[in-house]
Amino acid sequence: MDLHLSEAAPSTVERDAIDTAFAALAAPAPRRPGSNGSGSNGSGPAADRPTRSVHAGHGARSRRHLLLPVLHAVSDAVGWISEGALNHIAVTLSVPPAEIYGVATFYAMFSVEPRAPRVVHVCDDVACGPYGGEEIIAELERELGPAAESPHLDAAPAGGGEPPSACWVRSPCLGLCERAPAVMHQRAGEPDLSQAPARAVDVLAAARATGAQVADDADRVFADATVSAPQTGPRGTLPGGGPLRLLRRVGVVDPSSLDDYRAHGGYQGLRRAVDLGPTRVIAELKDSSLTGRGGAAFPTGVKWDGVSGAPERPHYLVCNADESEPGTFKDRVLMEGDPFALIEAMTIAGYVTGSATGYLYIRGEYPLATRRLATAIEAARSRGYLGEDVMGEGFAFDIELRRGAGAYICGEETALLESLEGYRGEPRNKPPFPAVSGLFGKPTAINNVETLYNVLEVLNIGGPPFASVGGGRSTGSKLFCLSGAVAKPGVYEVEFGTTLRELLDLAGGLRGEMRTILLGGAAGGFVMPDQLDVVLTLEGARDIGATLGSGVVLVFDTDADLTGTLRRIAAFFRDESCGQCVPCRVGTVRQEEALARLERGAPLGSRETELALLEDLARVMRDASICGLGQTAPAAVTSALSLGLLDAPPALNGNRNGKVPH
Incomplete structure (x- = not known):
């Protein structure tokens, strides 16, 4: 491939980080005779990689999917991705540097400009901002200066001297809403850290910590699982008095111990699945009427049946753990408290759908869940629960853990697939659907975390008993x-x-x-x-x-500032739109602008004119956007309009709520 590189060269640290990550990810895995050839690292034969670029060739097809983890490796080591690092990644992966730049700039957690080695992400979203987030922001601004917008900083202050060691930035929801306010520390050369509930003094201490302070176990912040899941514990029950199902092990098992997981019923579901065989497992899922818990509510048994029966090989499994909806944190609690259950459920899904490789795509803002899942995957692999011959039952399945990097749109299933393949996380047109043409153009089953945990319960009690709870879909x-x-x-x-x-x-x-x-x-x-x-x-x-x-x-x-809340929701969708389609790219901006004018009490024309504009924008975004982000971006706004919840601004209502817009 003819790569056009600049003269910039990587530093030794950057080169080592890239080479080490690539060597670990691209190392060929031994294959069981007769396996589909995908290997435990999911790289598969070069023919399985689609040609997606005019620059593509054998190298680009076989290496492009490693781009996201290699970018993470550089960012983790140095704190940002330099031009020299982009050049070295281009040569290593046989991908043009311009395309790598396009991917790196797509994600909020990456920077292609010099920045402080520690970035403090402060959640100012709907659950954290009114409950202490704004107070933390005010204190950080006093101590560290203004927010770094991108968060990019000059390599050194204009007047000379040492570059700043830390900066801060406003962040959308960090998935820690039950512990508001929440903060995440992104730290070069050190493990990322979440703090929740956070206090300004502790946030500043973590941003400035050195040596042994940095080595403190971040797990201690979340030691009490009952804070996040109050039902859990030895006596945890459902409202009717029955036993917990999805949360039954959270706060009970040691999330780092495979033996403890097995002592509490772990891997009984996989054993039952193997005893039943793929066809009967699918029948149980259909009998259960289990639907996806990610929002779309598609029947799980139908999805698995479609992938299992697809003639084209290989098949792939993807777990969508990119939980980024503001106010959502259920998947995080499951992954932190019961990580082995997700590994077991993915293994069942791989066995049933005929997939030898599964990808677990987790939010970049979930450092604790990521560490616990990585530990669980290694433990399962070392004990024969993952690999070329799972439990000695003659089938191969292994899991690749992939971290997102701050892009809500990657929760959309086809955008997630683009991200896994090493491209910008922009949704694909459907059809074809992933069950027909998904990851690398092959049949792919995509399920979210909560759905997979429910599969264990279906196998535990059977499809018909599962369906007897609730009804319909x-x-x-x-x-x-x-x-x-x-x-x-x-x-x-x-x-x-x-x-x-x-x-x-x-x-x-x-x-x-x-x-x-x-x-x-x-x-x-x-x-x-x-x-x-x-x-x-x-x-x-x-x-x-x-x-x-x-x-x-x-x-x-009754004290809530709902107009300000809606404006914040609109800002979230504007920021998270991938920009691929005009209705979403322009509509989300215009929606935020209209709400900001209403919040300030400065409408264009009249308040009624602005409300009519919001309704027109909602109609266009719903009808014409490519994916669910644009289609649902106006949902909360239109709901509030229909219920009369949009507050008049303080100048018009005497500041009834006593709130100052921010």
């Missing part, structure tokens, strides 16, 4: 993420059919007087106090014009 149990003005925020497990009122009672009721509830996340809708008896099923939510979505239940009291 809403069977089994469901996890909900409660935050905001609720007494005990956290993840709660309830059976489908539980009412919203019962769920709130389970969380200890409300703090203050309820004004409304955002159900389903930033892409969801609002529920009013007279609708609390709605049944929490897909059908029940639809009947009141809402959606369960990702399971968010964000409670607002």
Whole structure:
């Protein structure tokens, strides 16, 4: 390949980081005779890699998918990705540097300009901003100076001297809503660290820590699992008194111990799956009516059946753990508290769908879950639960852990596939669907974390008993993420059919007087106090014009600034739009601008004109956007408009809420 490189050269640290990462990722894995040739590292034969670029060739097809982890390796080591590093990656992976630059600049956690080695990401989103996030931001601004917008900094101050050691940046939801306010430290050469609930003094201490302080175990921040999952523990039960299913091991097992996991029922599901065989497992899933828990609610058995029966080989499995919806943290709690269960469930999925390789794509903002899953994968592999001959049963399956890098759009399944293949995370047009043409153009099963944990329960009790809970397309149990003005925020497990009122009672009721509830996340809708008896099923939510979505239940009291909240949601979608299609790229910007004008009390024309504009924008984005981001970006705004929740600005209503927009 003819690569056009600049004269910039990588530093020794950058070169070593790239070479080490590439050697570890690209090393050929031994293959069991008769296997499909995908290998445990998922690289597969070169013919399986699609030609996606005018510069493509054998090298580009076989190495391009390593781009994201190699970029992480450089960023982890140095804190940013220099031009010299881009050149060395280009030569190593046979990918043009311009394309690598395009990928690196797509993700919020990467920088291609010099920056401080420590970046403090402070969540100012709907769950953290009003509950301490803004106070932390104010203190960091006093101590560290203004926010680094990108967060890019000059290599040294204009007046000379040492470059800054830390900077801070506003961040969208970090998935720690039950512990608000939340902060994440991205630290070059050191493990990333989350702090929640965070105090400004502790945040500054972590940003400036050195030596032994840095080596402190970050797990201690999350030592008490009952904070995140109040139902868990030896006596944890569902509201009706039955045993927990999805959360039963969280706070009970040692997440680092395979033996402890097995002592609490681990790998019984995989044993049962092997005894049943793929065809009967699919039959059980269809009997269970298990639907996807990521929001789309597609039947899991139908998806697995389609991939399993696809004639083209190899098949792939992808676990979508890129949980980025504001207010959502259920998957994080499962992965941190019960990581081996996800490994087991993925192994079952690989066995049933005929996939020898599974990719676990996890949010870059989940450092603790990432470490625990990496430990679990290595332990499972060393004990024969992953590899060329799983449990001695004659089938191969292994897992590649891939970290995202701060892009909400990569939660959309085809954007996730683009990211895994080493491209910008821009959604594909559908059809074809991933079950037909997915990762590397091959049949691919994609499931989210909560869905896979439910598969273990289906195999534990059987399909028909699972389907007897709830009904219709809403069977089994469901996890909900409660935050905001609720007494005990956290993840709660309830059976489908539980009412919203019962769920709130389970969380200890409300703090203050309820004004409304955002159900389903930033892409969801609002529920009013007279609708609390709605049944929490897909059908029940639809009947009141809402959606369960990702399971968010964000409670607002009467002091909440809802216009400011909606403006923040609009800013989130504007920032996270990949920009591929005009309705989303332009619509999300115009939506935020209109809400900002309403928040300031400075509408163009009249308030009624602005509201009409918001409705027109919503219609265009819903009808014409390529993917679900643009289609649902106006959902919360239109819901608020229909319910009359958009506050008049302080200048017009006497500052009824006593809030100062920020």
